[in-house]
Amino acid sequence: MNIFKAMVPDKVVGSLKDLDLDDLKARGINSLLLDFDNTLGPDHATEPTDFSYEIVKNAREQGFDMCLVSNAKSGRSDGIARKLDIPCVTYAHKPRPDGVNRALALLGKDKSEAAMIGDQVFTDVIAGKYAGVYTVFTEKYEKKEIWYIVLKRPFEKLVRLIAGF
Numbered sequence: 824m825n826i827f828k829a830m831v832p833d834k835v836v837g838s839l840k841d842l843d844l845d846d847l848k849a850r851g852i853n854s855l856l857l858d859f860d861n862t863l864g865p866d867h868a869t870e871p872t873d874f875s876y877e878i879v880k881n882a883r884e885q886g887f888d889m890c891l892v893s894n895a896k897s898g899r900s901d902g903i904a905r906k907l908d909i910p911c912v913t914y915a916h917k918p919r920p921d922g923v924n925r926a927l928a929l930l931g932k933d934k935s936e937a938a939m940i941g942d943q944v945f946t947d948v949i950a951g952k953y954a955g956v957y958t959v960f961t962e963k964y965e966k967k968e969i970w971y972i973v974l975k976r977p978f979e980k981l982v983r984l985i986a987g988f
């Protein structure tokens with residue numbers, strides 16, 4: 824896939840709360856592969872928030888399987904996933920697609936059944952696209968984020984400006 828095409832998500836939402844699960848179901852999607860930092864909770868949090876629990880509970884009630892797909896160290900993301908009672912792929916190496924593929928294998932799903940959801944074009948969207956799953960870009964959970972992500976945002980802004988999302 825063309826790298827520029829790989830930067831353009833299939834869907835953009837303001838927050839995971841705005842994610843239309845019925846629309847995903849209509850597309851044959853039954854599994855959510857979730858980034859955590861600034862997607863399902865605050866950047867570098869060690870605990871899920873009420874928001875995280877609410878999103879996971881709602882998706883579960885709607886019949887979705889879920890898996891965290893995090894570039895974070897295993898201790899932190901494993902702990903969060905355990906509390907949310909969902910499996911987790913740590914050291915996912917996004918933007919490489921292998922973490923997404925590991926999550927699909929873990930859930931026993933085909934790529935056509937899953938959506939990768941995250942707040943960063945250069946990790947979540949590209950990894951999802953190269954793995955061949957549906958991709959959802961969400962605006963950040965909160966403004967605060969770690970410096971090396973702040974550095975990437977101007978480039979992301981440029982991509983969004985050009986691609987129009």
Ligand SMILES: [Mg+2]
Pocket residue numbers: 858859860861862941942943
């Ligand atoms: Mg993130």
